[in-house]
Amino acid sequence: MSGVWGWFGGGAAAKKKDSPKNAILGLRAQLDMLQKREKHLMTQMDEQDAIARKNVNTNKNAAKAALRRKKTHEHSLEQTQSQIGTLEQQINAIESANINRETLAAMERAGEAMKQIHGKLTPEKVDETMEKLREQNELSEEIVNAITSNSLGNQVDETELEDELEALQEEALAEEMLKSGTVPIRDEITRMPAAANGEIRGKPQAVEEDDEEAELRKLQQEMAM
Known part of the structure; x- marks a missing residue:
C-alpha cells in the first residue's frame, strides 16, 4: 500500500510542479486567440470606414450604418485590447513567481549539498588538523637539520685549501717563466x-x-x- 500511496503522491507532486507551466500555456493560447481577434476587428473597422467614405455623399444611410458598425467594432477592440493587457500581466506574474520558486529551490538544494559536504566538519576540527600538520612540518625540518648538520667524513680546513691554491699558482707562474724565458x-x-x-x-x-x-x-x- 505504501508503494501505491507513494506513486499517487509522486504524481501529485509532479502535477503541482507542472501547474505553473500549464497555466502559462493556457494563458498564451488565450492571448494568441485575442491577438488574432484584435487584428480581425481592426480589419473590420477599416472596411466599414471605407464604406462610409464611399457613400458619404451618395447614400447617407449606408454611410451612417457603416459608421455604426465601425463604432461597434471599436468597442469590441477596446475590450479585446484590455483583455490582452490583463493576460500579458498575468503571464509575466506567473513566470516571475515560477522563477522565484525555482531559484529558492536551487538555493535549498545548494544548502543541502553544502551540509553533506561539510558533514561533521567543524572549525575546531579544522584547527586540530592544522595543528597536527604544523607539528609534522616542524618535525620534518628538525630531521633535515639533524641530517645536514652532522655530515659524514672529515671536515676540510679552509686555511689548508688557501695554502694549497697559492702553491699551485706559484708553480704555474714558474712554468710560464721557464717556457717564455721572460719575467712577468x-x-x-x-x-x-x-x-x-x-x-x-x-x-x-x-x-x-x-x-x-x-x-x-x-x-x-x-x-x-
Whole structure:
C-alpha cells in the first residue's frame, strides 16, 4: 500500500510542479486567440470606414450604418485590447513567481549539498588538523637539520685549501717563466729603476708640449693668411 500511496503522491507532486507551466500555456493560447481577434476587428473597422467614405455623399444611410458598425467594432477592440493587457500581466506574474520558486529551490538544494559536504566538519576540527600538520612540518625540518648538520667524513680546513691554491699558482707562474724565458710584467715594473719610471711618467708631458707647439704654429699660419 505504501508503494501505491507513494506513486499517487509522486504524481501529485509532479502535477503541482507542472501547474505553473500549464497555466502559462493556457494563458498564451488565450492571448494568441485575442491577438488574432484584435487584428480581425481592426480589419473590420477599416472596411466599414471605407464604406462610409464611399457613400458619404451618395447614400447617407449606408454611410451612417457603416459608421455604426465601425463604432461597434471599436468597442469590441477596446475590450479585446484590455483583455490582452490583463493576460500579458498575468503571464509575466506567473513566470516571475515560477522563477522565484525555482531559484529558492536551487538555493535549498545548494544548502543541502553544502551540509553533506561539510558533514561533521567543524572549525575546531579544522584547527586540530592544522595543528597536527604544523607539528609534522616542524618535525620534518628538525630531521633535515639533524641530517645536514652532522655530515659524514672529515671536515676540510679552509686555511689548508688557501695554502694549497697559492702553491699551485706559484708553480704555474714558474712554468710560464721557464717556457717564455721572460719575467712577468708585474716583476719588471717592480724592478724598473726609478729613473726609468720617471722617464715613462714624463712622456705624456712631452706629448702635451708637442701638441701645444702644433696648435701655436697653426694659429700663426692662419694669422699670416
